[in-house]
Amino acid sequence: AQSVTQLDSQVPVFEEAPVELRCNYSSSVSVYLFWYVQYPNQGLQLLLKYLSGSTLVKGINGFEAEFNKSQTSFHLRKPSVHISDTAEYFCAVSGRGGGADGLTFGKGTHLIIQP
């Protein structure tokens, strides 16, 4: 079984400032890691994913995340945010062990961009 903790329920940031959204996970097996974004009244859109290889993963809209196995973290970063980045961000994991693996999500972080 896996679990995901998103440490901040809300993160207010000024436009053009950098941002980091934190995600920690626990799992008894190796995992794949994902960040999804959800705009109001829309479904989830994949930002980026870590499957294997380089621990620094680049995604869409200028976002990137770094997998840290020793700290069981997968924090999301963007060097300069835009007003259009206002949304809910979800970190998720799935097990690599085969079988049916639905995603396990964190509770989400609401990113609020202030002009």
Added chain:
Amino acid sequence: GAGVSQSPRYKVAKRGQDVALRCDPISGHVSLFWYQQALGQGPEFLTYFQNEAQLDKSGLPSDRFFAERPEGSVSTLKIQRTQQEDSAVYLCASSLVLQETQYFGPGTRLLVL
């Protein structure tokens, strides 16, 4: 082609009513997942299909919840005798194969009065 589509987008039901929620996955996607997202929470896994086979239904909250995918394409999530605690957004996702990226539909927002 088109992404994952779900219908209806909104559903209001009286307590005790049965409802059926439909999901059209991306054409050719083998895996299909249902999730329940309560207000202010992250999505929670309900059930998973590989083609027409329901391989995991461990997340279904009660025996009032039933899902099917008879021809390995369109899926229906049925909730019998709806209760107020069933009010949530129900998300459907599909992937080409298991453990590939899941693509989500816009969800069906269910309100039980």
